[in-house]
């Protein structure tokens with residue numbers, strides 16, 4: 079068995095601590111027969127044993143033991159609190175003194191990093207039983223550190239000896255997932271940028287939320303919320319595997335006033351980091367998204383290992399490639415030596431994880447060689463002399479005040495436009511909106527509330543905090559939009575167009591003439607006193623803007639009413655202003671005036687943000703209204719088109735009805751004419767005159783052949799006639815003869831006869847029909863006496879018989895007796911075909 083090792087402790091003394099923590103084998107691992115290959119020995123030494131391969135010949139296959147010495151080493155039995163006590167707790171005094179501290183846990187997946195940093199799932203229950211009193215069984219380093227920091231702050235505050243000494247704390251929580259930085263406290267899905275301040279040697283994250291907290295409980299609440307947004311997923315190696323690196327940043331501030339009346343701020347940051355674990359794809363069986371996550375985790379951990387290697391090689395700080403990953407970029411200031419550093423290497427003792435655990439130990443061993451030289455307390459002192467500061471504050475305050483006035487008036491103008499006083503924006507109104515848009519864009523889409531300026535403040539957040547003031551100035555001078563009131567423009571004025579616009583055009587009656595909106599929505603200049611007092615000084619008492627904020631418009635959007643501005647944000651602007659006015663009261667002590675001015679600047683900035691938001695909302699509402707108007711116009715046009723189409727259609731239908739009516743009239747005339755002809759023919763026949771022309775017969779719908787008895791064969795058989803030629807002409811249908819009967823009632827010739835015929839006995843039916851035919855055609859019954867006419871009568875009855883299914887001879891008896899008498903010229907009862915000769919009958 080070969081023994082190798084590196085039994086040296088960290089070279090950085092108190093500034094850096096490298097510890098190793100070994101977790102116990104899990105039940106699952108024990109059940110699957112895995113054995114421990116690691117041992118924590120005395121003197122903070124960890125030994126890792128590589129088993130000899132069965133039948134090993136090569137040196138690499140031989141068993142070996144490696145021993146490494148660390149600043150701290152914890153075996154599986156060491157409880158959470160002891161781990162904390164021997165690591166992070168040591169650095170709490172440094173934090174309270176203003177040092178930056180970074181603590182991170184490193185190791186393979188499932189080695190116990192989250193357990194070490196956060197604690198176990200039972201942490202909440204345990205905390206409820208009083209972790210603060212020493213019952214800290216399952217709390218990890220993060221909650222324990224928070225408790226101690228808050229306890230330390232409380233004590234410091236209680237023992238405060240410095241004038242106006244105040245302690246405060248805020249936290250931010252982020253994750254690095256797949257090389258993207260996400261805010262866990264205000265999750266938005268946005269990939270936040272890493273920002274570096276080389277001068278101050280600080281690396282921060284742009285746009286990261288910082289939440290102030292009064293107690294560790296509050297921070298733990300925030301953490302719990304953040305953890306619900308963190309990416310974790312079950313893998314083969316760990317049921318709750320972290321898929322991202324999580325960074326909790328605690329920012330602690332101590333403020334006091336020094337003997338020269340200057341405010342001094344001391345700020346320290348504590349980074350508590352739970353890294354995701356390195357993993358081998360072969361062991362974890364991860365696929366797809368998990369595999370990609372694993373690759374990104376490994377890449378960033380490799381970048382971290384490379385940086386540590388480079389830093390451990392002595393004077394090669396510049397060789398460390400921090401930008402190889404987001405994680406190393408974020409940790410740059412911690413690794414470079416700006417921070418006190420604690421690295422906890424977690425190992426899983428299972429022999430199955432030998433390679434991973436050994437790598438972790440080698441990595442931690444190398445980290446010991448990093449040179450850490452954290453900067454001592456970083457004091458940020460306001461070094462500006464008071465008169466200069468006061469002047470500066472006044473200027474800023476006035477700029478804000480003027481800008482706010484202008485914004486108030488623009489809000490008013492927009493409200494009027496929105497309330498319908500001016501449904502279409504005039505050109506200069508559009509200028510206002512355009513100007514506002516530029517302003518909002520120049521603010522990066524959002525106006526931030528500035529904190530009091532601190533010229534020597536070197537952290538990026540604090541520098542950013544001064545931005546709104548500078549921005550306001552540069553914006554106003556850069557703005558190139560044409561003035562609304564060109565007469566009042568002062569060309570070349572440093573104040574720029576936004577302020578030029580409210581220059582006065584004259585004062586009225588000695589009163590302060592407030593800037594107002596002209597009827598055409600341009601902004602009318604007010605009294606110069608808005609900017610200057612009689613004595614030439616400027617101040618908030620000059621501002622008297624009477625805006626009724628209770629009349630803020632509600633915009634209907636998507637069916638629901640939306641208030642464009644939160645009233646609570648702005649309702650007490652005037653109160654702020656009156657309080658802030660004390661900043662100009664020369665009789666007050668300097669500190670009070672400074673405080674008042676600061677608070678005024680902040681309030682002004684806050685109300686400016688509210689108004690900018692409001693204006694943006696108004697703009698959006700206006701856009702929505704215009705879109706809605708456009709939609710309504712299109713809908714109206716469409717409806718108009720449809721109405722016109724309907725009208726066209728109606729006209730066509732009317733014309734068609736007219737045509738049909740004319741046709742019907744013409745058809746009625748034709749029928750009348752045909753009936754007259756037929757009547758004439760039948761009259762002739764009944765009178766015994768010879769009907770010479772077949773066309774005469776046809777004209778009344780009687781086919782001559784059908785009446786030609788010579789063509790009738792089997793007339794006496796009584797069966798259906800098959801040899802009777804069927805008229806090739808379709809008998810005209812619906813051509814019913816309508817005429818008055820004797821009583822003047824309209825009678826439908828053929829049909830009526832048929833109906834009647836169906837009613838009585840067969841014989842009398844024939845007679846009746848015959849009579850009715852006669853009557854229908856207005857013949858005198860006397861004309862029927864002659865024997866010759868019996869033939870015609872027989873014909874008529876025969877036709878009737880066919881039409882009404884008279885049965886052969888029996889039904890046509892009378893006709894036969896009187897001559898022709900072959901009523902069965904009809905088709906018999908089977909023949910119902912209206913197109914047969916029977917149908918031709920008298921129907922025509």
Ligand SMILES: Nc1ncnc2c1ncn2[C@@H]1O[C@H](COP(=O)(O)OP(=O)(O)OP(=O)(O)O)[C@@H](O)[C@H]1O
Nearest residue numbers: 101102187188189190191192193316319320354355
């Ligand atoms: N010291 C310990 N004592 C008891 N159980 C532990 C200890 N360390 C870790 N565990 C348990 O081991 C399992 C894995 O631990 P943990 O989730 O902390 O691993 P991890 O290193 O954070 O893994 P990953 O990188 O995948 O997130 C958990 O069930 C945890 O409770």
